[in-house]
Amino acid sequence: MAELSATGGRERPAGGLELYAWLFMRVSGIALLLLALGHLAIMHLINSVDEINFAFVAARWANPLWRLYDWFLLFLALLHGFNGVRVMVDDYVRSPGLRVVSLVALYSLVLFFLFAGSLVILTFHPLAGS
Amino acid sequence: MQVKLRVKRFDRERDREPYWAEYEVEAEATDRVLDLLHSVKWYQDGTLSFRRSCGHGICGSDAMLINGRNRLACKVLIKELGKRISVEPLRGFPVVKDLVVDQQAFFRKFESVQPYLVAEEPPPARERRQSPEARERFDDTTKCILCAACTTSCPSFWSNPNYLGPAAIVNAHRFLFDDRDAGQEARLQVLNQSDGVWRCRTIFNCVEACPRGIDITRAIGEVKKALLLRRT
Amino acid sequence: MAATYHQYEVVVVGGGGAGLMAALTLRGRDVAVLSKLYPVRSHTGTAQGGIGAALGNMEEDHWEWHMFDTVKGSDYLADQDAVEILAREAVETVLELEHWGLPFSRTPDGKIAQRPFGGHTREYGKAPVRRSCYAADRTGHMILQTLYQQCIRHQVKFFNEFLVLDLLIESGRVAGVVALSIADGSLHVFHAKAVLFATGGCGRIYQITSNAHALTGDGMAVAWRAGVPLEDMEFFQFHPTGIYRMGILITEGARGEGGKLINGRGERFMEKYAPTLLDLAPRDIISRSIYLELRQGHGIGGKGYVHLDLTHLSREVIEEKLPDITDFVRTYLGIDPVKEPIPVQPTAHYAMGGIPTDIWGRVVVDEKNRVLPGFYSAGEVACVSVHGANRLGTNSLVDILVFGRRAGRDLVRYVAENDFPPLPPRAEENAEQWVARLRAGRSGSAGRRTTVAELRDTLQREMMDKASVFRDEKLLAEMKEVVGELQQRYQEVTIQDRGRVFNTDLVEALELAFLLDCAQTVVAGALARQESRGAHSREDFPKRDDQNWLKHSLAYRTPSGQVELKYKSVSITRFQPQERKY
Numbered sequence: 001m002a003e004l005s006a007t008g009g010r011e012r013p014a015g016g017l018e019l020y021a022w023l024f025m026r027v028s029g030i031a032l033l034l035l036a037l038g039h040l041a042i043m044h045l046i047n048s049v050d051e052i053n054f055a056f057v058a059a060r061w062a063n064p065l066w067r068l069y070d071w072f073l074l075f076l077a078l079l080h081g082f083n084g085v086r087v088m089v090d091d092y093v094r095s096p097g098l099r100v101v102s103l104v105a106l107y108s109l110v111l112f113f114l115f116a117g118s119l120v121i122l123t124f125h126p127l128a129g130s
Numbered sequence: 131m132q133v134k135l136r137v138k139r140f141d142r143e144r145d146r147e148p149y150w151a152e153y154e155v156e157a158e159a160t161d162r163v164l165d166l167l168h169s170v171k172w173y174q175d176g177t178l179s180f181r182r183s184c185g186h187g188i189c190g191s192d193a194m195l196i197n198g199r200n201r202l203a204c205k206v207l208i209k210e211l212g213k214r215i216s217v218e219p220l221r222g223f224p225v226v227k228d229l230v231v232d233q234q235a236f237f238r239k240f241e242s243v244q245p246y247l248v249a250e251e252p253p254p255a256r257e258r259r260q261s262p263e264a265r266e267r268f269d270d271t272t273k274c275i276l277c278a279a280c281t282t283s284c285p286s287f288w289s290n291p292n293y294l295g296p297a298a299i300v301n302a303h304r305f306l307f308d309d310r311d312a313g314q315e316a317r318l319q320v321l322n323q324s325d326g327v328w329r330c331r332t333i334f335n336c337v338e339a340c341p342r343g344i345d346i347t348r349a350i351g352e353v354k355k356a357l358l359l360r361r362t
Numbered sequence: 363m364a365a366t367y368h369q370y371e372v373v374v375v376g377g378g379g380a381g382l383m384a385a386l387t388l389r390g391r392d393v394a395v396l397s398k399l400y401p402v403r404s405h406t407g408t409a410q411g412g413i414g415a416a417l418g419n420m421e422e423d424h425w426e427w428h429m430f431d432t433v434k435g436s437d438y439l440a441d442q443d444a445v446e447i448l449a450r451e452a453v454e455t456v457l458e459l460e461h462w463g464l465p466f467s468r469t470p471d472g473k474i475a476q477r478p479f480g481g482h483t484r485e486y487g488k489a490p491v492r493r494s495c496y497a498a499d500r501t502g503h504m505i506l507q508t509l510y511q512q513c514i515r516h517q518v519k520f521f522n523e524f525l526v527l528d529l530l531i532e533s534g535r536v537a538g539v540v541a542l543s544i545a546d547g548s549l550h551v552f553h554a555k556a557v558l559f560a561t562g563g564c565g566r567i568y569q570i571t572s573n574a575h576a577l578t579g580d581g582m583a584v585a586w587r588a589g590v591p592l593e594d595m596e597f598f599q600f601h602p603t604g605i606y607r608m609g610i611l612i613t614e615g616a617r618g619e620g621g622k623l624i625n626g627r628g629e630r631f632m633e634k635y636a637p638t639l640l641d642l643a644p645r646d647i648i649s650r651s652i653y654l655e656l657r658q659g660h661g662i663g664g665k666g667y668v669h670l671d672l673t674h675l676s677r678e679v680i681e682e683k684l685p686d687i688t689d690f691v692r693t694y695l696g697i698d699p700v701k702e703p704i705p706v707q708p709t710a711h712y713a714m715g716g717i718p719t720d721i722w723g724r725v726v727v728d729e730k731n732r733v734l735p736g737f738y739s740a741g742e743v744a745c746v747s748v749h750g751a752n753r754l755g756t757n758s759l760v761d762i763l764v765f766g767r768r769a770g771r772d773l774v775r776y777v778a779e780n781d782f783p784p785l786p787p788r789a790e791e792n793a794e795q796w797v798a799r800l801r802a803g804r805s806g807s808a809g810r811r812t813t814v815a816e817l818r819d820t821l822q823r824e825m826m827d828k829a830s831v832f833r834d835e836k837l838l839a840e841m842k843e844v845v846g847e848l849q850q851r852y853q854e855v856t857i858q859d860r861g862r863v864f865n866t867d868l869v870e871a872l873e874l875a876f877l878l879d880c881a882q883t884v885v886a887g888a889l890a891r892q893e894s895r896g897a898h899s900r901e902d903f904p905k906r907d908d909q910n911w912l913k914h915s916l917a918y919r920t921p922s923g924q925v926e927l928k929y930k931s932v933s934i935t936r937f938q939p940q941e942r943k944y
Binding site: 142143162175176180188241244245249253256259 | 399400404407456462466467468469470472497500503507514515545574575576686690813814815857858859862863864865866
């Protein structure tokens with residue numbers, strides 16, 4: 001059985017980071033619920049999936065507000081999921097080596113997806129395809 | 131009635147591994163598990179070790195894992211459990227012998243939240259006034275007997291022994307919400323550490339384990355809220 | 363195995379209310395607290411109903427009334443100089459606890475709430491008064507927690523799970539103690555300028571008791587073996603309302619809130635025995651009344667219990683003011699006190715007697731109150747005497763705090779004025795031999811194993827039958843024989859566990875010796891005292907006899923292990939003995 005640390009877990013520095021992480025999970029959770037329901041409504045209720053094609057997206061993204069909407073959705077979903085996995089790694093991956101590897105992989109993956117997603121949303125030119 | 135009692139035993143002077151010992155004990159349905167343990171110790175096997183004192187759920191000595199749940203041996207009756215009963219030491223603490231675990235780290239965590247009233251000195255000549263409503267605000271968490279049943283039922287604690295744990299947070303809550311207390315800042319700082327209150331994943335095992343019926347997860351939630359409102 | 367040596371100016375033995383209060387009074391000094399349990403497990407925590415102090419928060423009250431009630435409750439055996447201190451200092455003590463954060467229940471205007479309790483009256487006995495300051499029915503828990511919290515704050519040094527085995531006396535001064543560390547079986551010698559015993563009572567000499575398993579009279583017996591007398595041991599309080607067959611306490615606060623005692627014929631029988639105070643008469647009187655009812659076949663269904671009836675009270679009162687006992691009754695009896703009455707019987711509760719002390723907690727060893735330098739005692743283990751022949755409810759909490767603090771204050775003075783006495787050579791020798799003897803074991807005369815449980819069961823059962831609420835010469839003489847025989851057989855006790863780590867088999871064997879010593883002094887005192895006073899009720903001498911027996915007993919241990927009794931006078935200041943009626 002693992003021995004407990006002599007100080008009973010007291011010496012870790014107080015960062016306050018976990019407070020903001022905790023708050024973010026709650027705020028982003030609510031925001032995601034609204035954004036995702038909105039997304040669902042647009043894609044499946046207001047419009048039919050059959051009608052959604054490149055032109056539909058191009059027309060929609062002509063309005064920067066919609067780009068912002070989708071960008072928010074992407075960002076919040078990624079960060080929300082990321083933080084959830086980070087917490088799980090924190091809780092359950094106890095070996096220091098595996099911990100570093102898991103966290104490096106997690107951070108890399110999330111940064112890559114954020115970058116790739118942002119690239120598409122920000123640099124999309126509808127005219128190029130028409 | 132005849133009860134089959136299985137006890138997970140370990141004596142570091144003799145055993146390399148914990149093992150299960152089985153005892154047949156004659157008991158009444160209204161006997162406590164503590165009575166069974168005493169019956170074994172007094173009339174069958176004197177080498178069995180466990181802590182106990184008051185025998186009615188106030189001193190907090192005999193928290194242990196009984197049929198897979200953290201209970202006080204003196205507060206659970208045979209009739210609730212049936213004729214096959216298994217008893218193990220609390221999880222997550224080093225075993226000293228049989229059902230006796232080392233609780234030093236547990237008490238150090240309790241001490242780290244500064245579980246005492248910090249108030250302006252000198253005090254008034256008479257009592258400090260406190261309305262019944264203000265007293266009620268922290269009533270639930272004054273009931274804690276530091277038996278460690280909550281902390282050792284918490285998966286967050288099992289996986290991270292550095293986690294402060296529900297018991298320490300409960301005792302911090304008892305002072306955070308006492309309107310006579312002025313030690314909020316220092317206490318909140320300890321709770322705000324990464325191994326502090328944020329390790330709680332609202333699993334609710336602690337609530338189920340608490341022999342005093344304290345709504346622990348709620349108390350922890352209130353502490354989180356207190357941290358949030360202070361910092362944002 | 364060599365002992366480990368430690369040196370502290372003051373060693374406090376016992377981590378309950380009295381020990382912690384003394385340690386707090388000595389805060390910042392060179393003090394160590396030895397405790398058989400973790401301090402928060404101490405028996406102080408099980409006190410329920412309240413702590414008595416004439417705050418007058420609910421109605422007019424005065425410390426003089428509290429003093430009178432205590433003296434009358436004691437059947438005039440309490441030392442009135444000490445009782446005066448108790449009643450006066452109770453007030454500041456309760457306020458100090460509040461200042462340390464104790465979460466008392468509150469009145470609507472925010473003051474400490476108070477409730478009636480047995481034997482506490484206004485205007486010298488006219489009617490019950492609300493004097494007991496409470497925190498629901500967990501006052502002891504809150505007191506113990508609050509004191510322990512303050513000890514953390516002031517970084518008091520604890521040695522937890524240490525069992526005291528010997529008191530060291532050298533050249534007429536106390537020089538320290540020897541203790542066993544339960545965790546690893548090692549012996550420790552604590553060299554000290556002064557030692558305070560606050561180890562609690564010895565309720566486990568009886569079969570039905572509200573006392574924790576840990577209450578085995580350790581401090582009383584260790585002091586007794588070291589030549590210190592034990593005072594007034596014949597007075598042992600039976601609390602009237604223990605849960606039937608289990609002995610678990612149901613607070614007097616339940617009657618304070620309006621609960622009634624009912625016999626098998628549905629009568630509120632206390633009307634016969636205490637027409638003014640009824641169910642709030644002192645404990646000795648109610649316990650005797652219950653025994654008398656049972657004897658006449660007026661138990662419930664002819665069995666050995668009566669009912670404590672709360673069913674006429676509202677659910678709110680029961681659940682808010684008596685939450686813990688409601689929980690006990692539901693857990694252990696499977697009944698709801700809101701709807702059904704609770705089966706109760708008297709349960710051994712409190713030793714009025716103990717190590718004799720003066721009003722500063724200093725242990726006094728003869729009829730002239732000669733002080734044994736460096737030895738202090740406070741709490742249930744001690745006998746100041748503020749409880750005399752019968753303690754009033756709520757006064758034990760007052761006692762531990764008031765005299766724990768006074769002992770602490772005098773210790774501050776004592777250690778400043780004195781150096782360390784020399785340690786006796788091979789200080790641990792007695793304890794070492796005792797432990798070695800038990801570990802080695804010895805086969806009984808018939809080759810049969812004599813177990814701790816067997817002897818302890820016999821002691822507890824026989825004490826219940828022969829030396830509990832009602833006593834007479836024949837039964838007590840028999841009991842004396844029984845104890846003598848058990849003492850003999852103790853020499854043959856063997857334990858099964860020969861290990862060192864957390865060997866509770868060994869601990870129980872050591873505790874049994876303490877229990878036997880305590881029982882021996884209880885029986886000797888009871889046999890000699892040919893009168894009925896307070897909790898000591900002799901059927902062959904049913905009257906109080908102030909002419910011959912208004913005096914404290916002092917039980918000494920002779921070299922052959924017998925009891926020699928001496929007596930000392932009672933301090934009477936304000937209240938002359940009168941007939942005791944309620």
